[in-house]
Amino acid sequence: MIYLDNSATTKPDPAVLQSYQQAAERFFANPASIHQFGGESEKLLTRARQQAADLMHVSHNEIIFTSGGTEGNNLAIKGTALKHQQRGCHIITTAVEHASVSEACGGLEQLGFDVTYLPVDENGVVSVQAVKDAIREDTILISMMHVNNELGSVQPVQEIGEVAKDHPKVVFHVDHVQGMGKVPLKLTDSGIDLCTISGHKIHGLKGTGILYVKQGTTLFPLLHGGGQEDALRSGTENLAGAVSLVKAIRLIKEKETSGIRHMQELQSLLRKKLTAMEAVKVNTPYDAAPHIINVSVPGFKPEILIHALGEKGIYISTKSACSSKQSDESKILSECGYSRDRTASALRISLAYDTTETEIHTFADALAESIDQLKAVME
Template sequence: MIYLDNSATTKPDPEVLASFQKVSEEYYANPSSIHQFGGNAEKLLVAAKRQAAQLLQVEQEEIIFTSGGTEGNNMAVKGIALEHQQRGKHIITSSIEHPSIYEACKALEKLGFEVTYLPVDEKGIVSVDDMKKAIRKDTILVTIMHVNNEIGSIQPIAEIGKLLQQYPKIFFHVDNVQGFGKVPLHLKNAAIDLCTISGHKIHGLKGTGILYVRKGVALFPLFHGGEQELAIRSGTENLAGIVSLVKAMRLAKEREEEGIRHMSELKSYLIRAFEKMEGVFVNTPENSAPHIVNISVPGIKPEVIIHMLGEQNIYISTKSACSSKVKDESMVLAACGYSKNRTTTALRISLSYENTMQEMKIFVDALERSIKQFKTTME
């Protein structure tokens, strides 16, 4: 099998699975229980939080464990909006955000909030000048993704953070689900107030994630209950998932430098191969994330190619897995200004450090054969 859908989810690392099983078997007490067994579970939870904070170079009390990217993004966007609506009801985001941001903003519009969706250029990048022009007296939140999940464009997060330091009443949230472990980002240096990370994108397990919340930032909690996670995220902690997440984060950081170099080589090979292919257009911009390549094959429905490759045990995808079953055009490519024949025929190839050059060569040959085969049958 050649798996090239790593932006949708990654294969769990064996060390991650082992840590999950060990904690599930040996530390299954509720960390809130007052007996010694519960106390041991709580100590493990505190240790995991401390390690996560060290990896992100933030404070321990700034880490909130979540169930993943969607929950983290909703907690950040809705939590800020509901808590600070007396100061203003204006939010700024981009036109190419993940559905968990875009739909959260749409939901807030129904509650009376106003949202500015900033345009992007042909490379899928927002303008800091546009951002500055969009800021109003009632702006309370800016939420911008670090790495786009469809085309891999990297937003100028540090520049946006620098701009927003002039507006201390505006909170800055970054969806870093696709960036962590692949495109370095220093949360403190970029003046980020909230940041989302997901475990299953970094060879961790589904149902695990982190929301970084800078000390002093107040959120309206979406869950109320036993006041776990600093009362921001009530509910019995998924201790085995949390420990496995921190293991995945540590492994990702250890492999980051070599992984980026390796994936960049694979990506360069793919782009050169695609540029030589008749009828194939590369949508991924230069200076983008090392693990994502987006192409269009006008005249062929994406699902046709995906199924043809799937029959050969090669797996790629279309757009975001969270919206790939919706039979329409890519909102991201449309925002970049591409024509309909490109926005409705996009394919996404997403890599991990486990992929090999041999796999790339097999995939490229299979894709070229599939395209030719389809065109032959249509003649």
């Protein structure tokens, strides 16, 4: 099997699975219980939080454990909007966000909030000046992804963070789900107030994640109850999940420099091989994140090619797994100005640290073979 759908989810690292099992078996007591057994669980949770903070170079009280990217993004966006609605109702985002951001913003529009969806250029990148110009007196939030989940385009979030510093009443949220472990992001003194990461994108487990909440940033909780996670995310903590997530972050940080370099080399090789195919059009810009290449094969429905490759034991995707079963057309490519033949035939190939050069060669050969076979059938 050749798995090239790592932007949808990654294979859990064996060490992550082991850390989850050990924590689940030994520390199953509720961290809120007042007996000694519960106290041991609470100590482990505290240690996991501190370790996550150390790895991310932030304070332990800025780490909120969540169930993943969707919850983190919703808490950041809706939590900010509901908390600060008396001060303003204007939100700035981009036209190429993940559904967990765009749909959250759409939901707030139904409640009377005003959302500005900034356009992007042909590479899927927003203008820093456009963000600056969009800020109004009643703006309360800027929310955008660091790395686009379909194209791999990298947004200038560090520069936008500098803009946000000049507007201290505006909260700046970054969806770092696709960037973690692929494009480093500095949080301290960055102007970033909220930042979302997800465990299953970095060889951790589904149902685990972190929302970084900069000290002094206030949110309205979406879940009320026992007051866990600094009262921002009530509910009995997923202790084993938190422990496993910290393990995944540690492993990804240890391998980050060499892993990114390895993926850059593979991406360059793959781009060269794909560009040589007459039927294939590469959509991903050259300065994109190292793990994603998006291509179009005009005239072919993407699911047909995906199934043809799947029969050969090779797995890629069309777009975000959260929307891959909806319309064929890629909204992201459409926003970049591509024509219908490109937007309706897009494929996403996404790499991991352990992807090999041999797998890239095998995939490219299989794609070319599948296109030729399908062309013959169509003729």
